[in-house]
Amino acid sequence: MxxxxxxxxxxxxxxxxxxxxxxxxxxxxxxADDSNDDCANLGGPMPKSNLPEGVIANDVRKCAGHPLGSQDKDVNARDCWTGSPYGCTDGYCWKVCGSFGEWCWTAANKGKGAWLTCSHYTDCHETDFCGGKCSC
Incomplete structure (x- = not known):
């Protein structure tokens, strides 16, 4: 033909x-373009070596940083929170991970995968894994 x-x-x-x-x-x-240029503002590429046991290498997210910013950048700094153990903010799950209200965005694949999304706080869980730094 x-x-x-x-x-x-x-x-x-x-x-x-x-x-x-x-x-x-x-x-x-x-x-597919494996360039990490689009990760420049998102904490650089997510390390794919020396992964913890049980992490699925093919499901590791591309960029280390969260789309809404990380807690350690002044421009995106967020206050410590003690009002609830977890929640949903702007469509993403987070949880408190420290004794003084420190918190983190949560992610699948033991914290190395896609950022967990939500439409309501009940979509998130206290047992979810932190996807990055625990701070405020």
Whole structure:
């Protein structure tokens, strides 16, 4: 079966397949960009070596920092909190992790995976893992 050049171009745009210069055939899809430039403002890339036991390496998030900022940046500093052991703020789960109201954003995969999201505080749990530093 011979495919027209316009059909191949349409297929390529729908599937993000890189085409050869002559459109004579389809090439292997280009690998996803593994550049860490988009992590520059999110604490850099998440380390993927020396992971704790039980962490699934393929489910480690790309960037170390939280999208809403980390507690240790002045611009995103948040107060210590003793009003509840956990909660939901702007769609993300957090929990208190220190004796004086220190807290952390929580994440899946023993704290190394995707940031836990929520629409209500009951979506979050005190037993969730911290995804970063415990501070305020």
């Amino acid at each position: 011979k495919l027209s050049a316009s059909f191949v171009l349409m297929l390529a745009s729908l599937t993000n397949i890189t085409l050869g210069a002559t459109l004579g055939g389809l090439m292997v899809p280009r690998a």
